[in-house]
Amino acid sequence: MNDIRHALSRRSRGPGRLAALLLSLVVLLGLSGGTALAGPNGEKKRSRPAVVVPASAMDAVAAMQPSWNLGNTLDAIPHETNWGNPLTTREMLAHVRSQGFRSVRIPVTWTDHHSATAPYTIDPVWMNRVQQVVDWALAEGLYVVLNIHHDSWQWIAKMTTEHDQVLARYNALWTQIAARFKDAPRTLLFESVNEPQFENATAEQVTRFLNELNTSFHSIVRSSGGGNTDRLLVLPTKFCTPDQALMDDLYTTIRALNDRNLVATVHYYSWYPFSVNIAGGTHYDATAQKDLDDAFARMHNTFVARGIPVYVGEYGLLGWPDHNHPSRIERGEALKYYEHLGYKARVAGVTTALWDPGAWAYLNRETLTWSDPALFQWIKSSWTTRSGTTSFDKVHLPKSSPITVQSLTLNRNGTSFHGLWQGNTRLSYGRDYTVSGDRLTFTTTALTRLAGNRAYGVNATIQARFSSGLPWNIDIVTHDRPVLANATGTTGAFTIPTRYRGDTLATMHATYADGTNAGQTDWTPYQEFNKAFRPDYAGNGIILHTEFLNALRDGERATLVFHFYSGATVTYHVTKSGTSVTGTVA
Template identity: 70%
Template sequence: MKDIRRPAHHRSRGPGRLAGLLMSLLVILGLSGSTALAATDGTAQQALATIKVPSGAKDAVAAMQPSWNLGNTLDAIPDETSWGNPKATRELFKTIRAQGFHSVRIPVTWSAHQSTTAPYTVDAAFLSRVKQVVDWAQAENLYVVLNVHHDSWQWISKISTDHDNVLARYDALWTQISATFRNEPRTLLFESVNEPSFDDATAAQKTQLMNELNTSFHEIVRASGGANKGRLLVLTTQGGTPSQDLMDDLYTTISALHDSNLVATVHYYSYYPFSVNVAGGTRYDTAAQNDLTDAFARMHDTFVDRGIPVYLGEYGLLAWPDHNHPDRVERGEALKYFEHLGYTARQAGVTTALWDPGTFAYLNRDTLKWQDPALFAWIKSSWTTRSGTASFDKVFVAKSSRITAQSLTLNLNGTKFQSLWDGDTKLVAGKDYTVFKDRLTLTAQALTRLTGERDYGVNATLQARFSRGLPWKIDVVTYDTPVLSNATGTPDSFTLPTKYQGDLLATMEATYADGSNAGQTSWTPYQEFNAAFSPDYPNGTIILTPEFLKALRDGEPATLTFHFHSGAKVKYKVTKSGDSVTGTAVTES
């Protein structure tokens, strides 16, 4: 790796240099003479919001809970509507506030609107639009976190090889932002940079560069005066990653700045195999739960317990929900994750900001309605209480077999089980079900009634109710083992005819005869859901993606094992030979 060293001629960033840079950029922004002086020395403008911000950073950040991200909007490249969302409106923020959020993070990508050469001027119209959106949010009594977003990988990541130019552009950007928002109320927070990464740098160099960006940001904002003297500033780890070493680095930076108005930020998207459903991560299991618990314990111990508030700037699952594709994360397992995260964050004293990419995920920006109100109800409930869950949200009853009793393990989460309901009908304990400690068992008699004529699919949806929180829904599903059929196609288009028979696809293993892994995800036999394979339930097929097929060895059969949520496993062989692909169902004796 190339050795990147800090240039010996690098200038210090004292107040004199910063003041000069501020004045020159005020001229760029069209503020000169007495206007520029008024901008730098004038009294603060009247507060846009009526929120009384606590004086202590820890209390202020606590008052921001819960938080929401205006994702894929002002951070879209190159323009606000480029990634499918409509322009932000004040009505949007009114909706967010009415839904119980107390703050919003407004990610902004500046690259398409900033000159790439000195003096790195930001387009005045874009800066005005950002200010309009920020002011709308504050006018709806929301705290706002404003940042530098995808610039992190577009040009800031090149700081290791183009140090002086990148740093000068970064400094110029924050100087202009600071000048524009200098007199905004303290409900506005600045965040240094989103998920920064550094190309072609050693670990030590990355640590130094991260510290340099955070420190430069801090010095520029504080030197700009006005309300920026005491504004809450949010400093990040590399990549927004909550690993211990990177949080220790950030703690060192914050401690050295001797500023009581600083906030640490990281992101959390769950245990990776679970978050994208790869490597067999189909359940919110012990590994996934421990990953979350450990991450929040680190946040608490590294920062919160030492008096530094933590703003979790983004959380969610990396590929869920996505209403344009089949659910790669099983719904009930996702609900467990959100329930657990809300509780754990409260215990750790961490303020959480839901990452919302927009119309096809959580809040539909056109209708201002939640795409999935029941999902949002679980997220919202987690802000204040715990809810009981179970080992799964489905009970599978085989159509081809005699009906027998089925059991689930209850995850009480500090609650008490109270009752089980089928719609408006309360089931009878001892007759329809039994509960022993944490074991809920549905009797054969109840399942016979609930499955009715035993059509494939969901026959009934029960509700397990607990002493507090939301009820846990349990689908009673009639199924039989899915049946796959032979098929032919090409590496660009291949589907397996599939009779699902009420079952749902969980994951796919792919191996060769020698035991090695097949497919583009070579480090595990369990390939990534929707990236290597995808169920098409309406058309009765399983799609193998071109990326998966083109990664197969030519002429060598790969054995695929499809795992279904009922527990059924079905094998299939697929062979790519040049421009053709042949699939053969495997009949096991």
């Protein structure tokens, strides 16, 4: 994925040589057993009936929907378990199939498993392991997309200055991969390279280099014989970005190759400010929605409408979910994004592959359970239907004020609104709420009952139900304006004492007296959540990260405005002097 810094941070977590030893044992002994082909060690186990692949590339890619990524695994650096995931098993892939996925993308980083000089021979143990995982997936009735992954930035990016060496190395890898898998069924697809990029290249060079890689890949695979003569081949844009100019370049390449079995691939991680919560992107607002609408319309118009299938090889949000840190994107806003994406993918006629980096995000690969089952249900529901939502998933009631009527906007998304429930009890229209057009209004009577003793936090959860899809949860929240306190610390450790009083932090705005932006992100005053700052709800604090503090001007006061999801704001001043930091309430 584009935000590789998060993945790279997991290097130190792996067992190193022990991982390599375990990998060798898995391959040599076939600990989980079973293959679809004649495996590297002759394993023989039951398989599902062979998948019949449609002759049409468009129909075949449609049959791959939905898809899932075995992320941060065979693409981990340098070994399979170094980024926190366990060794892949056939049972894991069978579970993925049981959850409704019809295909799996298996990213592979080859850098540390082949010689960096000619003839660039792939380590046979690694090649066997890759085949073993591929075979397990095929045997479970899954389509498989196999690629060259982080090699794209590790050495392929040097094509600008080391053109001949990079091309020779790339060609050697695909020659060996194509030869190994030439007898695999057509349910195996090859993807030329993940998120290709080229250091210090001009726009003309980017176009030329990527066309050269894609064309060379196509020639090598097609000339290798066997099942590779009509295998579906997946070709990317630069960085797998769905910008129009980049997709136009890829369309030109595909048309020139004159091959009915080619697939275009791009990735989609939403409008960047929303995806990582920066620059005020705290809500899945009209700007974020339009970014998605436009991207999927471009995919359809550039490729699908012209008979070329599209495989969205990765989708998700760059900063969510991450169960190791506070959620940087408000939950309901994230659910809206996933619901919208599933719908627009269906409208555009493209296949989507969820990027899953492992246990801290979606599927826990050790327990084979979803880290957030409700989130997965929203993703799964989006594959076939629409769900209604509201403008926010919380109604905030200030404890310091009398309860008054509160309203939300209904987003019916093509459904019909069927009313509100608290558990199994249906709320009464007129007495508890009213609807006027798209305006849903809660009465004072209902809110007083739902708020109960008005303790800070969530007092009750009600459900808005619609004619299709999943019910939408709305929390009734009692809060008061958060209270911050003075503090001292260092650039290495600084926490603002904070009484949240039922509220949650949305973002932080940071400026100097002259109006310029304060912090490491100088193009916006709204700094990145979990990178410049993060809430510590259990510890009653807001942590300012070292990177943010080090970026402050020495001796100059920065004004921080903390925005909360209730709409409340609190202003705070921070001054750095050397390594000392002082914070005061405005």
